[in-house]
Amino acid sequence: MKTLSPETHSAVQDKFMTARRELSEALIERDDEIDLALTALIAQEHLLLVGPPGCAKSLLLDSLMNWMHGRRFAILLTKFSTPEEVVGPVSITALKEDRYRRVTTSKLPEAELAFIDEVWKASSAILNTLLKILNERVFENDGETLRVPLRLCVAASNEWPSPETGKELTALLDRFLFRRTVRPIATLAGRRRLLWTRDHGPKLSTSITADEVDAAHKAAGALPWSDDAVEALETILRTLTKEGIQPGDRRQYKAVGATQAYAYLAGAERVSPEHLEVLASVLWDDPVEQPEKSAQVIARIANPTGMRVNQLLMEAEQILSATDVKNLGQATTATAKLGEIEKQLSAIERDPRASKARAYVRDQMRRIRLACIHEV
Ligand SMILES: Nc1ncnc2c1ncn2[C@@H]1O[C@H](COP(=O)(O)OP(=O)(O)O)[C@@H](O)[C@H]1O
Ligand SMILES: [Mg+2]
Known part of the structure; x- marks a missing residue:
């Protein structure tokens, strides 16, 4: 190399x-x-x-x-x-x-x-x-x-x-x-x-060589772990075992490198608990029964904020898909409920995912209001 x-x-x-x-x-x-x-x-x-x-x-x-x-x-x-x-x-x-x-x-x-x-x-x-x-x-x-x-x-x-x-x-x-x-x-x-959009093909302005991939691999492998992240990983593995999910030793061993790789991609200088979220795709064996449970355990321990944002976004989507914007009553109820979600998102400070989600919910509220004005 x-x-x-x-x-x-x-x-x-x-x-x-x-x-x-x-x-x-x-x-x-x-x-x-x-x-x-x-x-x-x-x-x-x-x-x-x-x-x-x-x-x-x-x-x-x-x-x-x-x-x-x-x-x-x-x-x-x-x-x-x-x-x-x-x-x-x-x-x-x-x-x-x-x-x-x-x-x-x-x-x-x-x-x-x-x-x-x-x-x-x-x-x-x-x-x-x-x-x-x-x-x-x-x-x-x-x-x-x-x-x-x-x-x-x-x-x-x-x-x-x-x-x-x-x-x-x-x-x-x-x-x-x-x-x-x-x-x-x-x-x-x-x-x-x-x-x-007619063309969904990504336009990539860069390219990468096998040597560069090797360099990234090496750099990622050298990223240190924060104490919090070490503890979170061990807690995750213990909790998963209690839930009946016990991925093999090789998988557990490789989880360390996987997390470092994700931290490297995120541009971090050390591994912190939220990088463990990538393990939702790693720490399970049975593809039917386990992935969802595993993801929940990992999110709860590694990134409770991210989990909350996702929940709120899912609620917003449910409201949006159940609302007929041409029905004034429904539209008003929906904007009120979305406003509530927006407020909860705004209470989650300094989380990029939360602010992105908040902007999205605001956009949707605006869209419903516009549709209502149009109807009237
Ligand atoms: N999430 C998406 N984002 C962008 N384009 C999508 C998405 N889902 C489907 N498409 C469109 O559908 C096409 C078919 O996707 P493809 O990659 O062949 O699917 P698959 O391999 O999963 O069967 C894509 O080329 C793209 O034009
Ligand atoms: Mg295909």
Whole structure:
């Protein structure tokens, strides 16, 4: 790994922050997924996004792939996909000498960044190779064990694998440290943007190299932890165990690096409790039963303010979707209720999320008032 000067270091961090902003400006309601993708790249741990078709999984992951220079590999798996498509065809010249060697040029074993779409469609043969490459970062070719240059594999799917679909899939699921369910756009304002903006493709003004990603990884790993953050992480793990959520030791160990990577992305100089929120995508095993509970425990311990803001925003959305702005009575009640929420948000001082939420609620109140005037 090349050593970068201090100036280059902060330049790399700036690139991450710029990409974060530019992605977030283009993609609607995907801030958490964007943070996760960039955190995964910094942590050099694999990421899986699961959600219904058309919720911008590919748009985000493709954008991430295009952001990084270097050797990339992308594939959309089907149940007919063969190992050749993933790790390369068998060399004919080698076969003539009775050797079984794959030509891995431009395939997964030579990639620094990989995107596997519809990952659960993989056949057993592909799954086994994937497991080894993702987990041990090695590829066996003709009796030789080769280290792969893979920094990060991102994957997407429309569903979570269930235990009935077999052990191999559960094993592969565990190889992704970051895992998240992507949901359709939730707010009215978001839906408007979706409909009335024709191009959602992010325009990224920077790009990043594998060496720079390595530098970010190293810098993140060197970030110190505040005492509060140490205590919060230990409390989270204890509380999760009490709730019946006990991610394996490897996952717990890797949670430390994951949190540091997120703190680095946030531009922090040390890890503080709110950075632990990224662990909502890390600290659970069962994708159906546990993620929500785990997220609640983590938010309660790591970021009670953020949790309160989210609750208030959700209440605001409920009011908005239940209100017919053409009905004067309903509109008046809604603005009164929204005013109440706005007041509660304004009581949360010096929290950027709270002020953003407050501006949003105010905007919505203004919109309802305007619609009323229009009606009258
Ligand atoms: N949250 C969103 N932000 C911006 N565009 C979106 C969003 N959700 C869907 N789209 C639009 O829908 C298209 C389909 O998304 P895509 O990434 O192919 O979905 P997926 O891979 O989840 O099936 C995108 O290219 C974009 O135009
Ligand atoms: Mg897709």
